[in-house]
Each structure stands twice: as C-alpha cells, then as structure tokens.
Amino acid sequence: xxxxxxxxxxxxxxxxxxxxxxxxxxxxxxxxxxxxxxxxxxxxxxxxxxxxxxxxxxxxxxxxxxxxxxxxxxxxxxxxxxxxxxxxxxxxxxxxxxxxxxxxxxxxxxxxxxxxxxxxxxxxxxxxxxxxxxxxxxxxxxxxxxxxxxxxxxxxxxxxxxxxxxxxxxxxxxxxxxxxxxxxxxxxxxxxxxxxxxxxxxxxxxxxxxxxxxxxxxxxxxxxxxxxxxxxxxxxxxxxxxxxxxxxxxxxxxxxxxxxxxxxxxxxxxxx
Amino acid sequence: xxxxxxxxxxxxxxxxxxxxxxxxxxxxxxxxxxxxxxxxxxxxxxxxxxxxxxxxxxxxxxxxxxxxxxxxxxxxxxx
Numbered sequence: 001x002x003x004x005x006x007x008x009x010x011x012x013x014x015x016x017x018x019x020x021x022x023x024x025x026x027x028x029x030x031x032x033x034x035x036x037x038x039x040x041x042x043x044x045x046x047x048x049x050x051x052x053x054x055x056x057x058x059x060x061x062x063x064x065x066x067x068x069x070x071x072x073x074x075x076x077x078x079x080x081x082x083x084x085x086x087x088x089x090x091x092x093x094x095x096x097x098x099x100x101x102x103x104x105x106x107x108x109x110x111x112x113x114x115x116x117x118x119x120x121x122x123x124x125x126x127x128x129x130x131x132x133x134x135x136x137x138x139x140x141x142x143x144x145x146x147x148x149x150x151x152x153x154x155x156x157x158x159x160x161x162x163x164x165x166x167x168x169x170x171x172x173x174x175x176x177x178x179x180x181x182x183x184x185x186x187x188x189x190x191x192x193x194x195x196x197x198x199x200x201x202x203x204x205x206x207x208x209x210x211x212x213x214x215x216x217x218x219x220x221x222x223x224x225x226x227x228x229x230x231x232x233x234x235x236x237x238x239x240x241x242x243x244x245x246x247x248x249x250x251x252x253x254x255x256x257x258x259x260x261x262x263x264x265x266x267x268x269x270x271x272x
Numbered sequence: 273x274x275x276x277x278x279x280x281x282x283x284x285x286x287x288x289x290x291x292x293x294x295x296x297x298x299x300x301x302x303x304x305x306x307x308x309x310x311x312x313x314x315x316x317x318x319x320x321x322x323x324x325x326x327x328x329x330x331x332x333x334x335x336x337x338x339x340x341x342x343x344x345x346x347x348x349x350x351x
Contacts (some may be wrong), residue, residue, distance in 0.1 A: 071340055078337050110340070124335065128342040178342050179285055207338030215287075 005271045008055035009031040010040070012076055017062035017101065020238040025059065027241055028265040032059075037076075041083040052087045056271045057097045060104030062169070062236060072129065072172045073106030080111060087245040088113070089120050097153050097267040098230040102170055105222070105232030106127065116225040117188055126185075128176045129234070133215030137171040141247045142213060142235050144197040144221050145204060151193045151228035156266040163204055164259035165246055166235035167230045168221075173214040175223075185219055197222035197233055237263045273318055276337060277349045285293045286343045308320040323350050 007025040008031050011018045018034050025032035039050045052058065066075035085203060092098060092113060106129045108114040111155040112122035132138055143165055146158045158164065177185045189195055198219040201207035206219045214234070222233030236261025243249055245258050282288050290311040298306055315338060319326045327350055334346040 070337060074337060074340075092290065125340050125342055128340045129285075130343055131289045133289060135293040176343055179283065186285070 002029070003059065003272050005030040005268050006055045007057040007059055008050070008052065009034045009059045009061060009266075010037060010038075011035070011063075012037045012065050012079065013172045014067055015061055015063035015103070017103075017204065017236065017238060020236075020241075021059050021061040021101065023260055024238040024241055024261070024264045025057070025173065025268065026270050027261060030057070030264075030268045037079060037084075040087075041048060041079075052084065052091055055269055057099070058091060060098075060100040060107050061238070062102030062104060065107065068103075068172075071106075073108075073110045073112065076107045078102075080107075085121075092120050092225070092227075092230055093114070093154045093195075095227065095229050098228075099154060099263075099267065100232040101236055101238060102173075102234055105234055108173065108230065108232040113230050114225060114228045115185070115189060115194060115223055116230070117185065117192075118226075126177075130168070130174050130176050131170050131172050132174055132213060134209065134213075137169070138173070138210075138212070138213035139169040140167065140210070141165050142168040143198045143200050143202060143211065144233075145234060146196065147198055148196045148224065148228070148259035149193045150223040152196050153229050153270040154224070154231045154233060154263050154267050155196060156270060157262045162199060164237075164262075165240060166233075166260050167245075168213045168235045168240075170214070170234055173216065175216040175218075175220045182217070189223060193228070194223050194226060195220055196224050196231060197235070200212055203270040221228060231263075236260070273320055274323050274350050276317045276319060276326055277351065278315040278317060278330055278334060279347045279349070280315070280334070280339050280344050281310065281346075283345050284326045284344055326350060 007030050022032045033221050038044050148155050199212035201211040212219050224231045240258035240260035242258045291309040295309040330348040339346045
C-alpha cells in the first residue's frame, strides 16, 4: 500500500481558500486536514490539538488572513513566529514541502521563509509583496512559465519551460527586493534556481500589464527557497484542478486535468 | 502613560499606487492644485512605561511587525 501523505492546510480567521487547497491535495491522493493555527498552538480543547511534526506537507492557503491588517500576511506571520517558530524551522530544515499560495506567499515572505537567502528563516523580511502597480485588485487567468531547473519539489512533474494557466486574484502581489540590493539579490535568486514561475503572454514572452498583473520584479509570480522545498506563488493552482476551470475549455480539445494539479501531485509523490 | 505615534511610510523611490489613485480621484472632484499625494499609515499606541522604555519597545514593534524594512520606514514620536 502507498504511504499516507498527511497535509496540514493551515488557516486563521480570514483565510478563504482552504476548501480548494484541501480538494487539491485530496485529488492527488493525499490526506489533507484543515487545521486552525490555534490547534497547533494548543489554544483549543485537547481532542482538537494537533502537532505540526505529524504532517508531511504544510499548505498556507489564500485569503485575507486577519483582514490584511498592518500588511497582507503580517499578522498570520507574527502569530506563527511567536508560537511555532522552532517547529516551523525544523519542518523546513527536514526538507518537508511547504507551499504558500497568494496570501500564503505573503505570509511566507513576512515570516522570512522566503526568499531565505541567508539561512532557513530570516529575522526580518528580505522581500515584500506590495500593492499592484495598477493600485487595485487584479482578478483574471494568468499564464506562468515554469523556470525551475529541477530543485523545487513542487514542479518535479512540470517540465522547465512549460506554461500553465493559474488564476490570479490579489491586490498586493508585486514582488519587491530592497532598493540598492535588488540587482545582486535577483542574481542570487537566479543562481540558486529559486525563480519558479514568471508571468508570460500566450506566446511565452515576458509581457507587461495585463499579462503580468502586478508589476512584479522580473515578472516573478513564484519563488522557492534555496533547498526547493518551500514554494510561494501569487496565482492560484488550486483554482485550476479540473479542465473545466480553464477559461478556454469549451474552445480547445479536452485535456485530462487542470494546469494546477501537477504542482500538488509533484509534492505528494516527492514525499512518497 | 505615554502615547506613541508610529508613522509608517514608504521609502523614497518606492511607488505609491494608493497615493497616485487618491490624487487622481481628488482631481476628478475638482481639486486642481495638487502636486502629490502620499499614503501614510499611523498607529497610536498607549503604553504604561517610561518614555525611554516605550521608545525602545516601539522601535522593536516596528522591526517585528509594523514595518517591512524592504519598502517601509518608520518614525516613533512620544507624547
């Protein structure tokens, strides 16, 4: 029998993509569970208590956790840092997969788990996901080119250069690095093979708005840590699980599945 | 009691779409003399601490939660 892969789909108040994220992992044969952060922190009845180390994969779904107060993801990150720091760092250092989607990516950046250029978790954020250039919420299908050379556990089944459709839905998705150090840090991201997804147009070119919804540095939609087991991305692969969620599904010949599914399958197969 | 006013603003050179959009809307309402609009966030924190301690703690609050040093700078004023 295949090994059971347990996935912790972690939420707090304001998280709103936990059902789709749960479904994504269930669709590829894993055993997901929606867990409230308080269950990991022990602020709950004892029968609801959960331990992070009992899970194989951690998923931070999208949404507007804590109402996006202070900055998107900042409150969720602070709460994890205060009560779960040690568990989180060992989870990542053991090489277990962590994915943050949309608000989850913002949380990983605020936590310092991405880009993680100087160790597993930086004391302060090393990047920012800031207000889109358009100044508004951008919500539409986006095309992503997979650019990771093989180190990222979430793209092992998605060949380098392939283009996938995942919907974007965010107001703060512009990846920024510190001014002055931006060029050098981007070079390091590329050297480390940390750039996983970049926004492209239908011809596969790195295009500006509207193909890139936010004005992100280098058209970056998703990055991983140097070890490749922590992935953060703004677009939503869990909203592209079945072919019928592709915007052109009635025009094109049917493909087997949605473009986003292979990201979850890659991680689950990697654990097995 | 001390009251700390913590002002969080974007570092020079970081684009401010909220300010830009606000400027546009104000101009649509007929305000013609606007040179620029910047969005700034302010937290007012009441503390039971000596001003020196409060100042240090507020700096720490900015570092650990209120500001992202990649794009934002902060200023703490006690009164």
